[in-house]
Amino acid sequence: MDRRIFLKGLMGSGALGLLPVAAFARQAGAGEGAVTVVVQADLPRAQALAVGMADARGVTPLFVGPDELGSYGAVSALLDRAGRTSLIGVMDDAAAVIFQQIAASRGAGLVAHTQHRIGTESLVSFAINT
Amino acid sequence: MKEQRKVLPKGISAADFDKAVRELRAIVGDEHVIVEEDKLAPYRKIMMPVPDEQHELSASVMPDGVEEIQRVMKVANKYRIPVYPVSTGKNLGYGSAAPVQRGQIVMDLRRMNRIIEVDAELCTALVEPGVTYQQLYDYLQEHKLPLWFSCPAPSAIAGPVGNMVDRGVGYTPYGEHFLFSCGMEVVLADGQVLRTGMGAMENSNTWQVFKWGYGPTLDGIFTQSNFGVVTKMGMWLMPAPPDFRPFCIQYPNETDITKIVEALRPLRIAMVIPNAVVIAHTLWEAPCKPVKRADYHTGPGAISDEAVKKIQKDHDIGAWNVYAGLYGTKETNDANWKIIEAVAAGTGGKIITQEASKGSKALEYRFDLMKGKPNLGEFGLYNWRGGGGSIWFAPVSQAKGAETLKQMQMAKTILAKYGFDYVGEFIVGWRDMHHVIDLLYDRSNPEQMQKAYACYDELLHTFAKEGYGMYRANTAFAEKVAATYGPVKRDVEKRLKRALDPNNIIAPGRCGISL
Numbered sequence: 118m119d120r121r122i123f124l125k126g127l128m129g130s131g132a133l134g135l136l137p138v139a140a141f142a143r144q145a146g147a148g149e150g151a152v153t154v155v156v157q158a159d160l161p162r163a164q165a166l167a168v169g170m171a172d173a174r175g176v177t178p179l180f181v182g183p184d185e186l187g188s189y190g191a192v193s194a195l196l197d198r199a200g201r202t203s204l205i206g207v208m209d210d211a212a213a214v215i216f217q218q219i220a221a222s223r224g225a226g227l228v229a230h231t232q233h234r235i236g237t238e239s240l241v242s243f244a245i246n247t
Numbered sequence: 248m249k250e251q252r253k254v255l256p257k258g259i260s261a262a263d264f265d266k267a268v269r270e271l272r273a274i275v276g277d278e279h280v281i282v283e284e285d286k287l288a289p290y291r292k293i294m295m296p297v298p299d300e301q302h303e304l305s306a307s308v309m310p311d312g313v314e315e316i317q318r319v320m321k322v323a324n325k326y327r328i329p330v331y332p333v334s335t336g337k338n339l340g341y342g343s344a345a346p347v348q349r350g351q352i353v354m355d356l357r358r359m360n361r362i363i364e365v366d367a368e369l370c371t372a373l374v375e376p377g378v379t380y381q382q383l384y385d386y387l388q389e390h391k392l393p394l395w396f397s398c399p400a401p402s403a404i405a406g407p408v409g410n411m412v413d414r415g416v417g418y419t420p421y422g423e424h425f426l427f428s429c430g431m432e433v434v435l436a437d438g439q440v441l442r443t444g445m446g447a448m449e450n451s452n453t454w455q456v457f458k459w460g461y462g463p464t465l466d467g468i469f470t471q472s473n474f475g476v477v478t479k480m481g482m483w484l485m486p487a488p489p490d491f492r493p494f495c496i497q498y499p500n501e502t503d504i505t506k507i508v509e510a511l512r513p514l515r516i517a518m519v520i521p522n523a524v525v526i527a528h529t530l531w532e533a534p535c536k537p538v539k540r541a542d543y544h545t546g547p548g549a550i551s552d553e554a555v556k557k558i559q560k561d562h563d564i565g566a567w568n569v570y571a572g573l574y575g576t577k578e579t580n581d582a583n584w585k586i587i588e589a590v591a592a593g594t595g596g597k598i599i600t601q602e603a604s605k606g607s608k609a610l611e612y613r614f615d616l617m618k619g620k621p622n623l624g625e626f627g628l629y630n631w632r633g634g635g636g637s638i639w640f641a642p643v644s645q646a647k648g649a650e651t652l653k654q655m656q657m658a659k660t661i662l663a664k665y666g667f668d669y670v671g672e673f674i675v676g677w678r679d680m681h682h683v684i685d686l687l688y689d690r691s692n693p694e695q696m697q698k699a700y701a702c703y704d705e706l707l708h709t710f711a712k713e714g715y716g717m718y719r720a721n722t723a724f725a726e727k728v729a730a731t732y733g734p735v736k737r738d739v740e741k742r743l744k745r746a747l748d749p750n751n752i753i754a755p756g757r758c759g760i761s762l
Contacts, residue, residue: 187623189381189403210635211534211626214293218337218404221289222357222379228285232634232691237541239633239689 153199154178155216157186157208162235166242167207186212192219199247203228206243213241220245253284254305256328256350264305267326271308271352274318279309279358290336290353292345294637295723296688296699302345302722304331304353311358313478317438319354320476323752324436330354331754332476334376334409337401340639340685341413342722347756359478364455367392370484371429371455376408376477380621383407387484394484395619397421397523402621408480412470413719416674416681418616420574421485422523423676425470430454432479433469436748441465441475455481471719472740473754473761474747485619490580493572493614494587495604496596497565501528501552504567504655505648506594508673508680511569512646514590515675519583522617524675525570528655529555531672531685532564535609535627540668549663569596570613631670634689638699638723640706642715644673644680654682654715661709662686665702681718707731722757729759 156167158180171178185191186208192215196204204225206216217227229244255264272280281287282305292302308330310316323330331351336344346353360377365386374383380402387394397417399410410417411424421427431443441447443466446454458464469475498507507526514520530550534540538561543554559566573580573587591598604610612624629635640658644650651673659669667686674681684706688699703724707717711731720728729737740760744751748762755761 187626189621189623209630210633211629214339214629214635215404215623215626218339222335222337222404224289226286227288232689234633237539237545237633239630239635241635 151202152176153195153202153204155181155195155204155206155208157212158182160209160238160240162233162238163207163209163240166233166240167205170205170207170242183209183212187215189219192216193223196220196223196225196247201247204245204247206241206245208241210239210241213243217243217245220247223247254303254350256305256352257348259326259328259350263326264328267322267328268306270322270325271306271319274322275308275310275315279311280306281308282306290333290344290346290355292722293343293690294339295342295345295721296636296638296690296696296703297723301349302347303349304346305350307353307355309355309358313432313434313440316354316434316476316478317440320434320436320438320752323352324750327750327752328352329752329755331757332356332376334412335379335404335406336409337405338409338413338415339401340637340721341719345722347722347725347754351754354476356476356478362386363479365390365392365394365484366455367394369456370394370486371481372396372484373430373455373479373481374407375479376406378408379404379406384619384621393487395419395421395487396482396484397424397427397619398616398621399424400616400625401623402616403623407482408477411480411482412477414470415719416523416676417619418523418525418570418613418674419485419619420518420521420523421483422674424482425467427483428466428480429456429458429483430479430481431466431469431477433475433477435475436750436753440478443469455483468743471758473757474743476753487618488574488576490577491572491574491618492580492584493570493601493617495599495610495613496569496571496587496591497563497599498567498569498594498596499559499565501566501655502652503595504651504673507567507569507596508646508648508651508675510590510594511571511675512678514586515646516677519586520571521574522572525613525672526651526675526680527568527570527613527672528669529559529564529566529568530631530668530670531628532568532609533558533562534629534631534670535612535624536562536564537608537627537630538562538564540631540633548666550668564609565597570617572614572617628670628685628687631668632687632689634691634695636688636690636695636699638686638688638703638721639719640684640686640703641717641719642682642710643718644682644715646675646678646680651680651682653713654710657709657713658682658684658706661706662702664705665698667699667702720758725756726759 331346356376359375380398397419444460544550751762
């Protein structure tokens with residue numbers, strides 16, 4: 118199993134929500150257990166991606182501001198809230214590094230990491246088992 | 248149960264590895280030995296521009312305590328399996344938790360996260376390697392202790408033991424972290440436990456207050472090395488000053504770095520400005536504002552000087568931005584403030600006080616770091632290029648203006664050759680500068696990964712030719728950086744390694760040291 122899937126290049130909006138859903142559903146072992154979807158609230162393209170993923174799983178994404186995603190306390194609280202579920206995040210590069218590193222320090226495993234280039238925007242979607 | 252595993256330590260058979268894993272599990276418990284590939288993700292390399300396979304680990308083991316580490320050492324010696332100790336493993340641009348050589352077992356010390364003692368009168372702490380700066384900060388707040396510590400920029404998730412052992416720096420008057428450590432406990436490869444300085448004596452109560460003990464001082468050989476596993480560290484804390492006055496001075500031109508350094512050096516050496524001053528370039532500041540690179544530059548190549556000028560103008564950022572603080576009483580700070588104002592006026596700098604900085608994320612996180620308040624503000628840098636890749640190139644410079652300008656121009660030229668931006672800062676010691684350059688690249692782009700590697704390599708060798716050495720290096724370049732320090736030093740290190748770790752089981756290759 119490849120640890121990382123890097124998707125690059127322009128992606129049509131129709132494809133945004135579909136490919137990651139399939140990839141993450143497979144890689145995160147999703148389909149059975151509960152999942153939490155966290156999306157960076159100030160990035161419309163991240164929201165488009167996350168809504169597609171959340172819809173596919175029948176959950177409502179959590180929209181989280183960039184300041185919270187840059188805060189140790191706030192990210193820890195999100196991970197607490199996610200409990201033992203799978204967590205899918207869609208956010209910018211900086212927030213993704215912070216989120217993944219805080220999760221890793223709690224023993225969570227990163228099971229997928231996808232890089233998206235949409236125009237000049239760089240986004241990351243990832244799945245972790247908390 | 249059949250384990251899913253692809254990587255083995257070099258020269259170790261699968262059968263021996265399995266035996267070793269069983270013995271490790273008997274020591275630390277099944278749940279604290281990981282060999283399953285999908286669960287090893289937290290330890291894999293992220294910020295090294297080389298193929299993942301080079302730094303793939305075989306397993307991780309999480310001991311909880313000195314006695315367990317001693318027993319792990321026995322197993323490692325028995326099977327000649329190398330272990331790679333990490334505390335929190337968050338020195339991202341220097342390599343994170345990934346082992347220096349493929350197949351090593353990461354010894355994750357995060358379960359050893361006890362704050363053993365804080366002495367509020369002597370302003371000292373004794374901590375284990377898994378303690379994070381955030382944890383220590385919360386402890387001091389919870390116990391209402393008016394004590395500060397110095398922490399690096401990724402402070403909330405990093406820890407003092409790992410940072411000190413790696414000789415990291417922070418931004419308070421205690422910013423040279425190893426200098427403000429006092430006493431270590433180290434488990435050696437043969438299982439012996441060494442306490443340095445006064446800690447070697449039974450019943451000593453001066454371990455955290457007097458560094459030297461009697462005879463040779465050994466602490467230094469356990470930093471940036473692989474001669475032992477540091478399991479406790481004393482650190483000095485700073486009494487919170489009655490008056491703390493952080494400030495920024497902005498300068499309009501890149502070449503102003505010469506007069507900035509010439510003006511600041513005497514103030515720093517005389518400790519009018521007591522903290523580790525930061526002189527940050529526009530492009531270190533911009534991502535943390537945040538400014539989007541794509542609004543000023545698209546397409547290949549490094550960002551132009553004109554675009555950088557426009558960023559400065561649009562976002563009120565200096566070409567150089569000096570961050571410093573006064574730490575004292577109102578009376579002493581009032582007196583020293585007049586000196587700061589005079590220096591700024593005399594050098595063409597614009598002062599921004601804390602009051603005037605309200606609402607600026609870039610300034611607020613700096614001011615917090617200067618009082619040792621952990622935050623993650625600097626992670627904004629990862630958004631600059633897109634793709635989130637980063638390696639820190641960190642040569643040392645004299646605190647002389649001409650030297651800093653020379654280093655900046657050398658770096659900028661080489662970075663531009665590979666299409667990378669100069670994103671740099673100088674952290675001022677007393678007489679030196681840590682010139683930290685964040686080589687930002689897209690880690691999802693193989694071509695940029697290759698360029699980042701080649702660029703770092705050229706930076707390293709070009710700087711070395713000029714006599715500039717690294718103060719710290721990304722794990723992927725440990726061997727090459729060590730080579731720049733010459734054969735005699737390396738030979739001595741090897742002899743020490745042979746004496747202390749004859750089976751080469753503690754992190755062989757770390758900082759270029761191996762048998």
